[in-house]
Amino acid sequence: MEGKYQVHEFTEPSLLIGNGFEVKHFELLTGLKQKGVMDQNRRVKYRYLLDAREWESIARREGFPFADQLEKRSEKLGIRLEREKGGKKSILSFTNSNQLRMELKRLENDLKCLTVIITSKKKSKDYYQIVKQELGGRLALATQVITTETIQATNDPKVKKNAKEYIYMNILLQIYAKSGIQPWLLSEELHSDCFIGLDKSREEGKHAAGLVQVVGKDGRILWSNPIASHDSGEIISQDTLSRVVSETIHQYQKHRGQRPRHITIHRDGLGHREEIEWLCEIFDDLGIPFDYVSIIKNTNRRMAKWNPNQKRWENADGIAYIQDNLGYLCTTSPRDHIGMAQTIKVEKWCGSQSMKDIMEDIFALSFMNIHALNKSRLPVTIEYADKSAGFYNRGMLPQMGDPKALYFV
Known part of the structure; x- marks a missing residue:
């Protein structure tokens, strides 16, 4: 107890990877290389689209060594990448946005699988949205953009071996996330x-409710689709909430063979009384208890703890300060030059779970952002809901894509 707050310190969760092997988050790179990902024995068909001006700088006489290395490493992780050949249709001109958009439209009958786009770092920024709109939003194809500079780094003797391994692993994790493959799970319920x-999310007058379901007690992502809505303002309508809840229960039943006994809603930003009233009606009709929790990403509060042995302040990752239904949680430990860690603010608006249990689940879910090795500050629910809503409003997400594919990472 510190002042008016109860203080709880949560233990970093262990993560399950291939063959049920347990690792901590900092051990993921080594662990995955040794034991592979959780979802093994899967095949992913994919192909490349290459910037004509960049092709010569990454190709060799013997072929495309970067792709060969990527496939070799993926095979060791338990996932076979099967490359489709595109011939001349794989070479595109990234010279202006209108021409590129037309070239992508002409290829729509030839593109049937996850597509890796390779261009320069500058062009990737200039044309990223066009690629995502035409292939992701329009054709429901998962796309992975890789820059020429990234590929060259994997072949640069000045780049350390461990740094190269990080590059390959992060690319593979993004490909897996876009293919509905779960690389790790939580070991504890x-x-x-x-x-x-x-x-x-709101952009240019349009609104969309972005969402992601984390199913079961192991953090597995089951469903990640935007619910298109024409709601005005920040409040999600009763109809939209009804569709979200019913689809969640349906997907959970398909995966688990039974209805969930309890559902927790993580609402990005401020909570809204109107949403809670509608959700109470929806869940009451369905006979399922729920908790409604608002999570504010950016607060004016920082958190640190005093180390008496070293006589210095340290980041307080895993520590929660709780007063009644309000709490502050530190989920990261940034390097010293960055400063003290920024907390997230959590408020329970309704439900039966204790704030301690709610905060502990949020902390555990911050380790479940599965598209990269680097740890996220936010729980996967909020991190991915925020990303998907933004992608949807820019026309970069399909309305009827693979519900397990994370197109937005």
Whole structure:
């Protein structure tokens, strides 16, 4: 107890990878290389689209060594990457946006699988949205953009071996995430059966409810689709919430063979009384208890703890300060030159779970952002809901894509 707050310190969760092997988050790179990913014996068909001006700088006489290395490493992780040959249709001109958009449209009958686009770092920024709109939003194809500079780094003797391994692993994790492949799970059960991350994104007058479901007590992602809506303002409508809840329960039943006994909703930003009233009606009709929790990403509060042995302040990752239904949680430990870690603010608006259990689940879910090795500050529910809502409003997400594919990472 410190002042008016109860203080709880949570232990970093262990993660399950291939063959049920347990690792901590900092051990992921080594562990995955040794034991592979959780979902093994899977095949992913993919192909390349290459910037004509960049092709010569990454190709060799013997072929395309970067692709060969990527496939070799993926095979060791338990996932076979099967490259489709595109011939001359794989070479595109990244010279202006209108021409590129037309070239991508002409290829729509030839593109049937995950597509890796290779161009320069500058062009990737200039044309990223066009690629995502035409292939992701329009054709429901998962796409992975890799820059020429990244590929060259994997062949640069000045770049350390471990740094190269990080490059390959992060690319593979993004490909897996876009293919519905779960690389790791939580080893210990969460307190709630199912989590719904909700975010309302607004851009140029358009609104969309982005969401992701983290199903079961192991953090596995089951469903990640935007719910298109024409709601005005920040409040998600009753109809949209009804569709979100019913689809969540349906997907959970398909995966688990039974209905969830409890659902926790993580609402990005401020909570809204209107949403809670509608959700109470929806869940009451369905006979399922729920908790509604708002999570504010950016607060004016920092958190640190005093180390008496070293006589210095240290980051307080895993520590929660709780007062009644309000709490502050530190989920990261940035390097000293960055400063003290920024906390996230958590408020429970309704439900039966304790704040301690709610905060502990949020901390565990911050280790489940599966598209990269680097640790996220936010729980996967909020991190991915925020990303998907933003992608949807820019026309970069399909309405009827693979519900397990994370197109937005």
